[in-house]
Amino acid sequence: MSLMLPSGSATARSVVGVADDLFSSLRGESLTLPRAESVVLVLVDGLGTINLRAHAGHARTLTGSMAKKDVARSVFPSTTAAALTSILTGVWPGEHGLVGYRVLDPTRDMLVNQLTGWESEGVDPESWQASPTIFEQASAASRESFAIGVAAYANSGFTRATLRGAQFVAAATPAERVAAAYELAVRHPGSFVYCYLPEADKAGHKHGVASGEWVSALEDIDAALSVRVPPGVGVLVTSDHGMVDVPPHRQVVLDDTGGRYAGVRHIGGEPRMLHVYLESDADAAGVLARWRSELEGTADVVSKAEAMAAGLFGPSVTDAAAARIGDLMVIARGVWAVYDGTAADQRGRTMVGQHGALTPEEQNVPLIRLGTFAR
Numbered sequence: 458m459s460l461m462l463p464s465g466s467a468t469a470r471s472v473v474g475v476a477d478d479l480f481s482s483l484r485g486e487s488l489t490l491p492r493a494e495s496v497v498l499v500l501v502d503g504l505g506t507i508n509l510r511a512h513a514g515h516a517r518t519l520t521g522s523m524a525k526k527d528v529a530r531s532v533f534p535s536t537t538a539a540a541l542t543s544i545l546t547g548v549w550p551g552e553h554g555l556v557g558y559r560v561l562d563p564t565r566d567m568l569v570n571q572l573t574g575w576e577s578e579g580v581d582p583e584s585w586q587a588s589p590t591i592f593e594q595a596s597a598a599s600r601e602s603f604a605i606g607v608a609a610y611a612n613s614g615f616t617r618a619t620l621r622g623a624q625f626v627a628a629a630t631p632a633e634r635v636a637a638a639y640e641l642a643v644r645h646p647g648s649f650v651y652c653y654l655p656e657a658d659k660a661g662h663k664h665g666v667a668s669g670e671w672v673s674a675l676e677d678i679d680a681a682l683s684v685r686v687p688p689g690v691g692v693l694v695t696s697d698h699g700m701v702d703v704p705p706h707r708q709v710v711l712d713d714t715g716g717r718y719a720g721v722r723h724i725g726g727e728p729r730m731l732h733v734y735l736e737s738d739a740d741a742a743g744v745l746a747r748w749r750s751e752l753e754g755t756a757d758v759v760s761k762a763e764a765m766a767a768g769l770f771g772p773s774v775t776d777a778a779a780a781r782i783g784d785l786m787v788i789a790r791g792v793w794a795v796y797d798g799t800a801a802d803q804r805g806r807t808m809v810g811q812h813g814a815l816t817p818e819e820q821n822v823p824l825i826r827l828g829t830f831a832r
Contacts, residue, residue, distance in 0.1 A: 470529045470824060472540060473771075475695060476547045476591040482691055482830070483600070483647060493691030493829045495642035497650045499635065500544065501678055502537060503658025503810070505699015506821040508666050515672050516679040519694065523825045524832060531698045533769040534558075534730040535812050535819040537658070538571035538615070540697035545619045545651070546588040549771020553588040554778040555618070556770060558813065559725040561734050563780040568725045575614020582618035591649065592622030601648040603641045605634045607655065623651065631656060631681035642690045654678055658700075661810030665702040671810070686828030693830060696822040700810040703728070703794040708806060709755055710798040717751065718799070720744045725783065728794035728805060729813030732783030745785055756795055757788045757815075789814045 470489075479496045481487035506528050513520040532543045532550055536558050539550045550556045559568045562580070569578045575585075595602040604620045608627035616625070626641070628634040631654050638652035656674040664670040686692050708728075711717060720739030725732040733748070735741055741760070749758045759767075761782050765774050770782065787795050794811055796803075812819045826832060 472529050472531055472695060472697070472822065473543045473547060473549055475529070475544055475693065475824070476594075479649065479691070479693060480591075480594070480598070483649070490691060490693075490826070490830050494646050494689035495648045495650065495691070497638045497642050497652060497690060497692045497828075498544075499638070499652045499654065499682065499692060499694040500541070501657055501694060501696050501823075502541075502653070502655040503661050503698065503700055503812070504675075504678075504696040504823065505818050506823050507818045508661075508699050509675075509823055511666075512672055512675055515676050518679045518683040519823065519825055522827055522831065523823055527824045527826065529695060529822050529824040531696075531820050531822055532771070533815065534726065535698040535814065536727060536730070537697050542586060542588075542619050544695070544697065545590050545592075546586075547591060547594075548588050549773075551765070551770035551772075551774035551778050553586055554775065554781060555586060556778055556781050557725060557730065557732050557783075558727040560732060560781040561723060561725060561783070568723055572615055573613075575618070580614060582614045583621070586618035590619060590621045590623070592620060592651075594622075595649045596622050601645045602650070603638070603645075603648065604651045604653070605638045605641075606653040610653075620651070631678050632684075635681040635684065639684075639687055639690060643687045646689075654681070661700045662808050663810075665809035666700045667702055668809070682827065688829075690828045691830040692827035694823060694825040694827065698812045699818045699820070699822060700812050701729075701792045701816060701818045702809050703792050703811050707791070707793045709752070709793060709795045710806075711795065712798045717747070724797040724800070726786070727811070727813050728796050728808075729789045729811050729819070731787035731795055731797070733785040733787060735784040739784075741784060748785060748787065752787065752795065754790070755793045756790055759786050759788065760784065761786070791816070 482490040485492035538555045542555045592602040602623045604623035628637045638650045660671040660674040722736045723734040
């Protein structure tokens with residue numbers, strides 16, 4: 458079937474290669490970035506290129522430093538667990554194995570939350586996500602590395618899966634985090650510093666990217682990045698995904714009317730990209746045809762084989778990652794969202810800003826150069 462693949466330049470870079478570019482710049486070997494004494498990767502969670510340009514007047518530092526071609530593509534699904542892990546390991550979801558928000562642990566036949574469920578659901582970060590992080594790669598190259606973030610994330614399972622090898626430094630506000638990142642980059646020549654800013658993502662989920670709260674978060678981030686970058690430090694500002702605002706009338710709530718869930722064992726993922734796991738004896742072709750028919754115009758429904766053949770999870774998929782991918786994927790179109798109405802927890806239906814699918818709003822993210830990297 459025909460997928461609504463993300464539009465944009467065929468030469469757009471992928472976020473998967475960002476870390477390699479930064480390491481190469483430290484050696485003076487990058488084809489895209491000038492040499493830097495130290496590098497800072499600023500990750501603004503939830504900031505899509507289209508979202509940013511639509512609010513250019515509230516982000517003069519970022520948009521003023523952004524050339525037309527300063528755009529990269531996120532991964533699929535365009536969700537934090539998958540995309541951040543790709544940025545922080547340099548490999549695609551099909552290799553690192555974090556293939557969605559909630560995915561199947563096939564050994565225990567249960568869904569696990571890839572952001573917050575590591576401890577409560579008994580997932581070991583190092584075995585579940587075994588790809589070396591960029592910080593471990595830095596250590597192997599005898600370089601120091603640091604991760605600047607929110608104190609509450611310091612010892613989380615997701616942190617242990619993605620920030621292994623970094624020295625974690627907590628700071629409360631975007632301005633304090635950026636200042637700490639620049640100070641460390643100066644104090645430790647040759648280092649790799651990661652600075653995480655989650656405020657826009659949080660505001661977008663709760664209030665939407667058209668809200669005053671989201672604009673206020675963007676202004677705070679822009680102000681934090683407006684300070685002078687120290688000499689010799691190269692800064693790259695990017696994101697894991699953008700967002701779309703889903704209005705209530707575009708919420709599709711699924712139930713078992715008409716036997717819709719016949720053959721379905723689990724529903725994971727998130728409303729913009731559901732993983733649907735089938736019973737072992739289900740008529741997979743029949744379920745696929747039924748879901749396609751019922752969600753026509755709202756979502757693309759594809760099989761695991763179709764998604765992997767299309768390279769949605771990257772050029773190769775390990776056996777471990779493939780076992781976590783749904784037998785079907787429900788990829789929302791436009792500003793639709795598809796909910797499992799039988800789930801016990803329905804809190805997600807209050808979420809305004811969402812992501813996970815293949816629209817340009819979700820897939821296209823900025824790749825802005827500051828400091829030594831500035832054009």
